[in-house]
Structures are given as C-alpha cells and as structure tokens.
Amino acid sequence: MGLLAPGFLAAFALLGLPLWLHLLKRHKSIPLEFSSLMLFERHAISSVKSRKLDYLILLALRLAVLALLALAFAQPFLERQGAAAGSGAVRLFVIDVSASMNAGDRLERARKDALQAIGAMKSGERGQVAYFDRQLHLVTQPVADPEALRAAVRAARAGDERSSYGELSKALRGYATTTKAPVEAHLFSDMQRSALPDGFSELSLGATTKLVLHKAGSRAEANFTVENVQAPRRLQDPAKARMEAIVAGFANDAATVPISLVVNGRVAATKPVAVPAKGKAKVEFIGLDVPYGWSRCEVRVEARDALAADDNFYFAVERSDPRKILFLYGPRAQRSVLYFQSALGAAAEAAFTVEAQSSSLAPQINPAAIAFVVLSDPGELNPGLEAALQAYVKGGGAVWIALGTSSSALRKVPVSGEAVKGSRFANRSGDRFFTLASADENYPSMRRANRWEGVRFFQTVSADPGEAKVVARLNDGTPILYEKRIGEGRVLVFASDFDNTASDFPLHASFVPFVEQTSRYLAGEEERAPLLAAGTAYELRAADARVSSVEVIAPDGSRALSLEESARVPAVIVEKRGFYEVNRGAGRQELVPVNIDRRESNLELIPEESLALWQGSGSEGAPGTAAAEEAETALRRQNFGLGFLWAALALAVVESLWSSRHLTMTKETA
Amino acid sequence: MEQRFLDPKVLAGLGNLALTARTVVDGFISGLHRSPDFGFSQEFAEYRPYSLGDDLRYVDWNVFARTERAYLKRYRGETNTRLTILLDRSRSMGFQRGGVRKIDYARMAAASVAYLGHHQRDAVGVITFDDEVRDFVAPSSRHGQLPRVLHALERSEPGARTDFARPFHYFQEFLRWRGVVLVVSDFYAPPVDIVKTIAPLRHRGNDVILFHVLDPEEIEPKLGEPRLLVDMETGEQLEVAPEYAADFYQKRMAAHIAELKKEAEAAGLSYQLLQTDRPLDEALREYLIVRQGRL
Numbered sequence: 001m002g003l004l005a006p007g008f009l010a011a012f013a014l015l016g017l018p019l020w021l022h023l024l025k026r027h028k029s030i031p032l033e034f035s036s037l038m039l040f041e042r043h044a045i046s047s048v049k050s051r052k053l054d055y056l057i058l059l060a061l062r063l064a065v066l067a068l069l070a071l072a073f074a075q076p077f078l079e080r081q082g083a084a085a086g087s088g089a090v091r092l093f094v095i096d097v098s099a100s101m102n103a104g105d106r107l108e109r110a111r112k113d114a115l116q117a118i119g120a121m122k123s124g125e126r127g128q129v130a131y132f133d134r135q136l137h138l139v140t141q142p143v144a145d146p147e148a149l150r151a152a153v154r155a156a157r158a159g160d161e162r163s164s165y166g167e168l169s170k171a172l173r174g175y176a177t178t179t180k181a182p183v184e185a186h187l188f189s190d191m192q193r194s195a196l197p198d199g200f201s202e203l204s205l206g207a208t209t210k211l212v213l214h215k216a217g218s219r220a221e222a223n224f225t226v227e228n229v230q231a232p233r234r235l236q237d238p239a240k241a242r243m244e245a246i247v248a249g250f251a252n253d254a255a256t257v258p259i260s261l262v263v264n265g266r267v268a269a270t271k272p273v274a275v276p277a278k279g280k281a282k283v284e285f286i287g288l289d290v291p292y293g294w295s296r297c298e299v300r301v302e303a304r305d306a307l308a309a310d311d312n313f314y315f316a317v318e319r320s321d322p323r324k325i326l327f328l329y330g331p332r333a334q335r336s337v338l339y340f341q342s343a344l345g346a347a348a349e350a351a352f353t354v355e356a357q358s359s360s361l362a363p364q365i366n367p368a369a370i371a372f373v374v375l376s377d378p379g380e381l382n383p384g385l386e387a388a389l390q391a392y393v394k395g396g397g398a399v400w401i402a403l404g405t406s407s408s409a410l411r412k413v414p415v416s417g418e419a420v421k422g423s424r425f426a427n428r429s430g431d432r433f434f435t436l437a438s439a440d441e442n443y444p445s446m447r448r449a450n451r452w453e454g455v456r457f458f459q460t461v462s463a464d465p466g467e468a469k470v471v472a473r474l475n476d477g478t479p480i481l482y483e484k485r486i487g488e489g490r491v492l493v494f495a496s497d498f499d500n501t502a503s504d505f506p507l508h509a510s511f512v513p514f515v516e517q518t519s520r521y522l523a524g525e526e527e528r529a530p531l532l533a534a535g536t537a538y539e540l541r542a543a544d545a546r547v548s549s550v551e552v553i554a555p556d557g558s559r560a561l562s563l564e565e566s567a568r569v570p571a572v573i574v575e576k577r578g579f580y581e582v583n584r585g586a587g588r589q590e591l592v593p594v595n596i597d598r599r600e601s602n603l604e605l606i607p608e609e610s611l612a613l614w615q616g617s618g619s620e621g622a623p624g625t626a627a628a629e630e631a632e633t634a635l636r637r638q639n640f641g642l643g644f645l646w647a648a649l650a651l652a653v654v655e656s657l658w659s660s661r662h663l664t665m666t667k668e669t670a
Numbered sequence: 671m672e673q674r675f676l677d678p679k680v681l682a683g684l685g686n687l688a689l690t691a692r693t694v695v696d697g698f699i700s701g702l703h704r705s706p707d708f709g710f711s712q713e714f715a716e717y718r719p720y721s722l723g724d725d726l727r728y729v730d731w732n733v734f735a736r737t738e739r740a741y742l743k744r745y746r747g748e749t750n751t752r753l754t755i756l757l758d759r760s761r762s763m764g765f766q767r768g769g770v771r772k773i774d775y776a777r778m779a780a781a782s783v784a785y786l787g788h789h790q791r792d793a794v795g796v797i798t799f800d801d802e803v804r805d806f807v808a809p810s811s812r813h814g815q816l817p818r819v820l821h822a823l824e825r826s827e828p829g830a831r832t833d834f835a836r837p838f839h840y841f842q843e844f845l846r847w848r849g850v851v852l853v854v855s856d857f858y859a860p861p862v863d864i865v866k867t868i869a870p871l872r873h874r875g876n877d878v879i880l881f882h883v884l885d886p887e888e889i890e891p892k893l894g895e896p897r898l899l900v901d902m903e904t905g906e907q908l909e910v911a912p913e914y915a916a917d918f919y920q921k922r923m924a925a926h927i928a929e930l931k932k933e934a935e936a937a938g939l940s941y942q943l944l945q946t947d948r949p950l951d952e953a954l955r956e957y958l959i960v961r962q963g964r965l
Contacts, residue, residue: 034899035765035772035888036858037908039922 004075004639011070018062054658061655068648075641089182090142091127092175093117093149095156096189096216098133098163099534099600103190103221103307107158110188110216114153117186117214118146129153132189133161134535136171142179160309160577161535162597163189165614166197169205176206183209190217191606194599200610204617211615217605221306222252224275225601226259226299226313231288234318234525236351241288245299245313249275250602258302261285262312264295270302290319294591296579310601314579316591323371323523325352328359328385330406333377336498339506340374343515352519359385365392368588371523372397377404377497381414389415394487396588398522403461404497413463416484416491421462424478433458436480439472444521445481445492446471448513455510459502460495468493488541488584492522533597537571540582553581555594678946681778682770687824688817690778691785698786698954723813752809752849753787753794754876755780755819756841757826760800761903762856764828766946767887775946776854776883777823779953783852784823786954788816793849795819798826801833803840809849831903832858834867841871848875850960857882858903861930869937877960879940882930886947889923891915 003009093114101107114129121127126142129152139152168187176183183206191213197203205211224247231243247259254277260270268289275281288297294316301311325344327337337356344352352371357363359378365388373389375381378401381389393399399415407413408423426433433456439446452472460478468484484491496502498515505511532538540550549567552560555578561569574580580592606614681690720729720740728742757780763773770778780796787794788811795809796819807815807822832855841851851871857864857880872878893912900907910919927943934941942956 030898031900031907032897033765033902034891035762035856035885035902037899037901037904037906038858039919039926040899040908040910040914041918041922042908 001076001078004077004641006074008070008073008075011073012067014066014070015063018059018066054661058655058659061651061658065648065651065655068644068651072641072644072648075639076644077639077641089125089184090179091117091121091125092130092172092183092185093127093153094130094132094136094168094185094187094189095153096133096163096187097131097156097158098192098195099158099160099309099596100163100190100192100307100603101158101216102309103217103223103603106190106216107156110190110214111153111156113214113216114156114186114188115150117212118149118153121146131156132163132168132171133159134164135167136175159534159575160594160596161575162533162600163192163195164197165195166202169203169614169617172209172211173204173206176209181208184212185209186212186214188214188216190603191215191611192217192600192602193604193606194602196606196610200613203614211617213611213615215605217603220251220602220604223250223306223310223601223603224248224252224255224257224301224303225250225307225310225598226301227280227598227601228531229299229313229315231297231315231317233316234320235288235290236320236322238288238290238319241286241290241317243285243288243297243299243315245283245285246280247273247275247283247301248280248598248601249278251278251604252305253277254279255303259283260300260302261288262298262300263288263290264297288317290317292319292321294318294589296591296593306603307601309577310596310598312577312595314577314593314595316579316593318590322351322353324369325354325372325374325519325523326363326365326370327354327356327374327376328363328378329356330359330375330377330379330404332379332406333402333404333497333499334358335501336376336402336404339498339500339511340376340515343506343512344519346512347516351525352523365389365397367392367395367397370397371519371525373399375399375401375414377402377406378414379406380410386414390486393489393491396488396584398490398492398524400492400494400518400522402494402497403463404502405459408461413493416468416486416493418466418468418484418493419464421464424460424462424476426456426458426476434460434474434476434478437473437475437477439481443471443483445514445518447517449510449517450513452505452508452510452514455503455505455508457496457503457505463493463495465493490522492518532574532592532594534575534577534594535597536574538574538580538582538592539571541570551581551583553583555579677949678770678775678778681950682774687777687781687820688785691781691820694778694782694950695785695789695954698782698951721813751787751792753784753792754809754849754851755784755794755796755823756837756851756853756855757796757798757823758800758832758853758855758857759798759804759826759829760832760856761828761830762832762858763883765856765885765888765902767885769885769946772856772883772885772946773826773828775944775950776881777826779881779883779944779950780852780854781820781823782950782954783957784816784819786957787850788819796822797837797841798822799837800828800830801836802830803837804829828902832856834859834864838867838871842874849877850957851876851878852881852957853878854881854883856884856888857930861926861933864930865933865937865939868939872938877940878938879942879956879960880930880934881953881956882927882941882943884927884943884945886945889927889945890920 095110095114101110118127124144126144127149128142129139129149131137131139140148143149172183172185227246227248229243229245232241235241243261245259247257252275254275256272256274258270259273261268269285271283273281273283296314297317298312298314305311327340329337337354341354344354359375359381365373373392389399393415401413401415403413407420410420412419435456436452439451457474457480460474460480462478465479465482468482470479470482472481474480478495480495482493496505498506500506551566552572554560555576560572560580574592574594577594577596580594581589582592583589681694684690684693720742724742729740730743733741757776759773763776765772784794784796791811793809793811794815796807797803798805805822805826807818853868868878893910893915896909896911898907898909931941940956940960942952944953
C-alpha cells in the first residue's frame with residue numbers, strides 16, 4: 001500500500017483539536033451542595049456515566065472523520081496482485097489478413113515475424129492473437145500459452161476484404177478500455193497506404209497502448225487491376241451487348257497488358273491494353289455469347305503481377321427473351337394497348353412483349369412469367385384480381401396503373417389504395433390544358449423524355465398520393481406520376497391514360513422513352529450490376545418488408561445465412577469475392593458479383609514518418625520510459641481516496657445526528 | 671408600592687429582623703386597608719385599660735380627655751390567641767441559589783407572622799429545632815416578648831439534620847395550650863410521615879399551618895452540566911445528569927409537594943408553599959385567614 005499525496009497526512013495534527021475540545025469540556029465533578037438528595041434516584045439516567053460514553057463516542061466519531069479526510073486527501077492505493085512492472089500488460093499480436101497480403105510473400109513474412117514475437121514473450125506473460133482486415137477479429141483469449149498463440153498465427157489466411165487502420169486503431173482503443181491493462185499491440189501488416197483513414201486523428205491510440213509495427217512489405221510492387229466494368233445486367237440480344245472495362249496500373253511502368261473477357265469460365269475474347277505508367281486505360285468488348293439465364297462473367301488481367309487476387313473483375317449477366325408485360329385494360333381503355341405497344345415497339349431494343357387482356361377476365365398472375373403488370377384505366381377491379389395483384393406487388397412485382405375516365409369515379413386507386421378525389425378538367429382553366437410543371441429528372445421514367453415538352457393534358461384523375469413519392473406534377477398541382485413501394489415491389493400511378501383521349505402525350509416523341517424507360521425500370525432492367533466489394537453489405541429486403549426467406553449461397557457453395565437469418569436479416573455481408581447466388585423464392589434468382597475493393601490494389605506503403613507518428617500516438621516510448629511506466633502504474637494502482645472520502649462523509653452525518661441529541665438536551669436544560 | 675416592602679432580597683438586605691418584620695407587616699396591612707374585600711375586620715369590640723408598654727397609638731384619646739384615664743381600643747379580631755412558631759433550622763435550610771437562604775426567608779416569614787401576631791395582641795412564641803429542640807421561647811404577650819422571639823429567630827442558624835419525630839414528640843408533650851401552630855420547614859421527609867408526626871398537634875385543638883419553604887432551584891434545578899451533588903445534611907454525594915434534573919427530578923419534586931399538600935389538607939392542616947423568590951405577603955395572608963377562621 002502507498003500514498004499518492006503523503007503530505008496530507010500532516011492533517012492528522014488536526015486530530016488534536018477535538019481532543020483538546022473534549023478535554024476542555026470534559027466533565028469535572030465539582031461538588032455542589034444541594035439541600036437534600038431525598039428526591040434523587042440512583043438511576044442510570046441521573047448518572048453521568050452514559051453521558052461519558054456519549055462523549056467518548058462523539059470524540060471517536062470526530063477523530064475518525066478527521067483521520068478519514070486526511071487519508072482521503074493523501075490518496076492511499078493498493079497495488080494489484082501480481083502487478084510487477086510490465087507483467088500486467090497484454091501482448092496483442094495482430095495479423096493483417098486483408099486482400100493485399102496475398103501479394104508476394106507478405107503474409108508469410110507477417111506470420112514469421114509474429115511467431116518470432118511470440119517466442120520473445122517472457123514466461124507467464126499473456127498474449128492474444130487477432131486478425132484484422134476491415135475490422136479486428138480476436139482469434140484467441142489472452143493466454144500465457146505460446147503454443148496456442150503460434151497455432152493461431154499459423155492458421156492466418158489472407159482474405160478478400162480491404163484493410164482499415166482507422167478501424168484497427170478504434171478497435172485497439174476499445175480493447176484497452178475493456179482489458180483495463182496496458183496493451184502492447186504488435187501489428188504485422190504490409191502498411192498499405194490506401195488503408196489509412198482520411199483523418200490522422202482516427203489513428204490515435206490510448207495512453208496505455210503501445211504499438212509495435214512489423215512491416216511485412218518492403219516496397220510498392222507493380223500491380224495491374226481491372227478497376228471497373230460497365231456491362232448490362234440483363235440482355236436479350238447477346239450480339240448487341242457492350243462491356244467497357246477500366247484497367248489501372250500501380251507503381252508500374254507503361255506496359256501493354258492483355259485483358260480477357262471470360263464467360264462462364266471460358267475466355268471469350270482477349271485484347272491488349274496499353275496501360276500508362278501509374279495510369280488507367282479503357283477496353284471495350286462488344287457482344288457477349290451467353291446462354292439463357294445467368295452467366296458468370298469476368299474481365300481479367302492476363303499478365304502476372306504482384307497481386308493476383310485483383311486481376312479479375314466479376315460481373316453477372318442474365319440473358320432472357322423479351323419479357324412479357326401483362327396489360328390489363330378496362331372497358332373503355334382498349335385503345336391504350338395500341339399506343340402502349342407502339343411505343344415499346346419503337347424503342348431501340350425490343351425487350352418486352354405485351355400480353356393484353358381485359359381486366360374483367362381476372363387472369364392468373366404468374367410472377368415468374370411476367371416482367372410487370374399494367375392496369376390501364378381498369379375501373380373497379382374484381383376483388384380476387386386486386387388481391388392477387390397486391391400479393392404480386394408485395395412479393396416484388398411491379399404494377400403500372402393508368403387512371404382514366406373509368407377510374408375517376410372510384411373511391412380509391414386499385415391495388416395501391418390512395419384516395420381518388422375525382423377528375424380535373426383543363427377546359428375549365430385559362431389555357432384549357434395542363435402541362436408538366438415539375439418532375440424528378442433522375443427518375444427513370446423522366447430520363448430522355450425531354451420533360452414532356454409540348455405535352456398537353458386535358459383531363460386528369462386527381463388522387464391523394466399520401467406517402468408515395470411524387471415524380472411529376474402538372475401546373476395545377478395534380479400529381480401526374482407517383483410511385484408507392486408496397487412490400488418488396490412497387491406501384492407506379494399515372495394520373496392519365498395511355499391513349500389520346502385525356503391528353504396528347506401519345507402523339508409526342510417523348511411518349512416512347514417514357515414508356516420504354518418506365519417499362520425497363522418496372523421490370524428491374526434499369527438496375528445496373530451492383531458493384532459490391534468484399535466485406536460490404538448486400539441488401540436483401542426492405543427493413544419493414546415481411547417476405548419469404550431469401551437464400552444466399554456463397555462463392556464456395558456454402559450457405560451465407562442460417563435458416564433464421566434467411567427469414568429475418570435485411571442484408572448479408574459478402575465476405576468473399578466471386579458470385580453469390582440469391583434466391584428470393586417464386587423463381588426469382590439472381591447472381592451478385594463481389595470483387596476485391598480496388599483500394600487493395602495499390603500496394604504503396606505508408607511513409608516512415610507517418611508510421612512513426614502513428615506509433616507515437618499511443619503510450620510514448622518503449623517500455624521502461626517514465627510515461628509508459630506512469631500509465632502502467634496508474635492502471636495497476638487501486639486508489640482508495642474516494643472510498644475514504646465517502647466514509648468520512650458518512651461518519652460526519654452520524655456525528656451530526658449524535659451531537660444534535662446533546663444539543664437538544666442542553667437547550668432543554670437551559 | 672407594597673411589593674417593594676415585601677421583596678425578600680430587599681428585606682434581607684435590611685439586616686435587622688425586627689425592622690424587616692415591621693416593614694413587611696406595615697406594608698402588608700396598609701395594603702389590606704385599601705382592600706375592602708379582604709375581610710379584615712376593623713370593627714370596634716371593647717376598651718381595655720392601658721398597661722405600661724402598650725402601644726400609645728391605640729389609646730383612645732377622646733376617652734382620656736373625658737376620663738383622664740387611658741384605655742386602649744380593642745377591635746374585632748384582636749381576641750388573644752397563642753401563636754407558636756416552629757422553625758426548622760436543619761442544615762438543609764441553609765440552601766441558597768442566587769436569592770436568599772431558605773433559613774433567612776423562613777426567619778423573615780416567621781418574624782413577620784410573629785410581628786403581626788404580636789400586633790394583634792397574640793401571645794407569640796417560637797421553638798427552633800433540627801433533630802432536637804434548639805431554642806424555645808414560650809408564647810406570651812408580655813412586654814418584651816416580641817424582641818425575645820425575634821432574637822430567638824435571629825440566632826437560628828442551620829444546624830444538624832432534619833428529624834421531625836423527636837422534636838414534635840416533645841411538642842406534643844409541651845404544647846398544652848390551644849392556638850395557632852406555624853411550622854416553617856422545607857419538609858424533606860416523606861409526606862405521610864410528616865403529616866403523621868404533625869397532625870397530633872391539630873388533634874389537641876390547634877390550628878396548624880405548614881409553611882413549606884423551598885428555593886426555586888430546589889423545585890426546578892438547572893444544571894448546565896453533570897454535577898456532583900452533595901446532600902447538605904447527610905453529606906451523601908450523587909453525580910446527576912442535567913437531563914435527569916430537568917425531567918425526572920422536577921416531576922418527583924412536584925409530586926412531593928402535591929402529596930404533602932394533599933396529606934396536610936386531608937389531616938386538617940393548612941399548607942402554603944413559600945418560594946424564596948416570592949414576596950412574603952402570601953405567608954401573612956395565609957396566617958390571617960387561619961386566624962380569622964379561628965375567631
């Protein structure tokens with residue numbers, strides 16, 4: 001036990017004060033003559049012995065309060081058992097397992113250095129092994145068994161995820177707080193510069209953490225990678241498919257690099273690409289010979305370089321026949337089929353066919369067989385059909401509703417349920433027609449539609465969009481186009497019809513891209529191939545969606561989700577590069593390509609100065625320096641000052657209560 | 671105005687018991703004269719031939735002018751009676767806290783009553799006692815009796831312990847005449863025993879008055895701190911806590927006074943508590959009530 005501020009023990013001299021006061025007030029038995037003691041009893045209360053005891057107790061309480069106060073300020077402490085210098089510290093061996101560690105012999109060097117460091121541990125010292133890529137993974141418990149640590153080191157394998165020193169530093173700060181012991185963190189990494197955070201302050205370590213860096217990479221080797229590929233996700237005509245790839249070089253000299261297009265494991269084409277020194281180049285492939293269904297494609301660097309893991313860029317393409325649009329028309333909207341089909345037929349790519357039926361026929365909805373459903377001025381829907389459409393939308397389907405004259409009398413919009421306010425007639429306004437006033441230009445339906453220049457609406461059906469997203473409004477404020485998400489799917493409402501009765505839209509050129517882009521959007525063909533990096537999250541369902549299970553198969557064929565997770569989780573972390581199969585049920589399947597984060601491709605090292613700054617952000621200097629020992633000592637010592645202070649406070653309260661009893665009696669006596 | 675003459679401290683400062691008694695009585699009577707409701711009778715009763723030594727103030731000079739003989743007027747209430755004052759002069763009567771000593775107060779009260787009685791032509795006597803009879807002046811109304819009585823009172827200083835039994839046994843044998851017996855004491859004995867000892871005096875046809883003289887500090891002692899109390903008569907010592915004195919003792923004292931009063935009155939004795947910080951008129955008033963009742 002020791003005292004942090006022994007000078008305060010001088011306050012013990014104050015103990016003389018209550019002693020002196022009590023001596024002064026000590027009862028002196030001065031005889032006093034009294035006429036007769038006949039009426040006095042030899043009673044405990046009449047005796048002063050109880051008062052003597054009270055005085056002694058009061059004296060003891062006051063002495064104790066002063067003594068505790070003096071001790072509290074002197075800050076006594078106890079050393080924790082077994083806390084010799086440095087013996088309480090934990091050695092944490094952190095091995096970088098990010099994708100860049102696949103380059104050359106970096107991982108091998110890291111393992112070797114880690115094994116050496118474990119061998120240097122003293123007997124009884126505790127150590128722990130962790131891997132890190134985008135976050136820290138503790139592999140072992142803090143143990144004093146070097147063999148267990150060595151086994152964990154030998155088992156380290158480089159993955160596909162990127163590294164983040166910012167996340168590592170944050171994890172080390174949390175680790176030190178949890179451990180409540182000094183931490184000596186040994187980092188075995190290639191010290192990749194691209195893994196540094198944006199702000200250097202994110203690298204700061206706690207005062208009790210000492211960082212020892214072991215560089216597994218000695219220089220920035222030349223490396224080539226396919227940085228990105230633009231390719232259609234779905235196509236109907238393989239010959240017309242166009243892929244554009246960006247090839248980047250790091251620490252390289254200018255070189256011509258062969259780049260291959262690989263389809264389902266077969267090289268479909270190879271082209272030489274001149275990549276400038278530390279620059280980028282573009283390569284294009286036309287035509288993609290793929291079978292129907294999903295195909296696994298990649299653009300690959302054929303040259304040998306430092307890091308092979310980033311030589312492939314995976315993408316998936318689904319070939320299908322033109323998809324069927326189920327067009328259900330109301331009793332007065334039969335002409336809308338003609339305009340709709342004509343617009344689709346005039347589109348550059350024939351991606352859809354239209355199957356038109358009267359909405360009164362209540363056809364079966366087969367989600368796997370149709371791209372989406374169009375309801376053209378359907379009027380009052382058959383309840384069974386409406387329920388089937390709602391189920392279809394919730395399951396991920398899309399319905400495009402055009403509100404015409406038959407719909408103006410409805411109380412609510414079919415399928416989506418918004419309240420219908422009635423028709424609005426432009427002939428009652430000044431211009432006798434409505435025009436587009438505002439629109440979301442980024443919405444697929446509005447792209448290349450020239451803002452519906454010159455389009456005139458004579459009659460619209462006004463509905464209350466509620467929480468739906470309004471895409472476009474007319475000049476009278478009527479939402480002319482809005483989208484509502486229901487479950488996994490969506491409903492798009494067009495507050496006019498597709499023929500030239502309520503508007504002259506079908507007569508304008510902008511009608512074609514409007515119909516084509518909207519159709520592609522609703523069919524899901526607007527989606528570009530997702531650019532997922534290993535270690536990121538892929539959304540499976542909307543947060544509030546209650547749909548059936550989603551099965552996810554990892555590139556190695558294993559299930560990425562448990563049964564419970566497949567029914568519940570909104571997203572899955574794609575840890576490995578390759579293709580993930582996502583089965584959503586009802587025949588809906590897709591391939592999700594996952595690539596290594598291209599930041600791992602740049603093998604440039606962190607400058608020495610930066611490394612030195614990073615190391616210095618923890619406990620300063622090597623073990624044995626004053627600051628490090630001071631920090632370690634502070635952790636080892638258990639300070640009781642606050643406890644003594646509380647005890648003094650408690651006794652002071654007791655003393656107050658006890659002495660007030662005597663004060664009351666003294667007042668009564670007086 | 672009257673109170674100035676009756677304040678015990680002031681009276682004690684006079685230092686002359688005779689003067690003190692006279693001051694008290696004159697002041698008391700002058701107050702009585704101005705109080706028509708008091709009931710003190712000044713009604714003329716008879717003439718009595720003047721004897722040498724009688725107070726010339728009571729000579730009826732009209733009669734002397736007519737008859738050249740001196741006669742004293744006698745009034746109602748002036749019927750002679752015997753007043754015997756029994757004064758406790760035990761050591762406990764020497765107690766004093768700030769005011770006057772109990773013995774001094776008792777002497778002043780006794781002297782005043784004696785003076786008043788003598789003023790009314792009563793035969794006054796005094797017996798002082800502690801555990802024995804210490805002084806005795808037989809009741810008489812002769813010339814020079816009052817100074818003898820006052821002298822006996824003056825030389826009464828606190829002596830030995832209180833013991834009612836032996837003196838009062840003697841009194842029972844000795845007091846063969848009927849009259850008023852005034853017992854002045856602090857009565858530190860069980861009330862039952864006191865009354866049992868004194869009551870026989872009543873049975874012999876005497877009117878007995880008990881003057882219970884106590885210092886206020888005896889009734890409500892104020893001990894600021896624990897004190898070692900020493901019994902003035904026995905020398906016994908007892909350490910007493912202020913809380914006890916403030917609570918239990920006061921209750922016991924009040925109970926003792928109440929019991930003594932109750933026992934006394936039950937036995938036909940008059941009882942008056944005299945606190946040494948109170949004027950002496952209460953003592954005189956009590957004597958007159960008893961004497962008036964006797965007439």
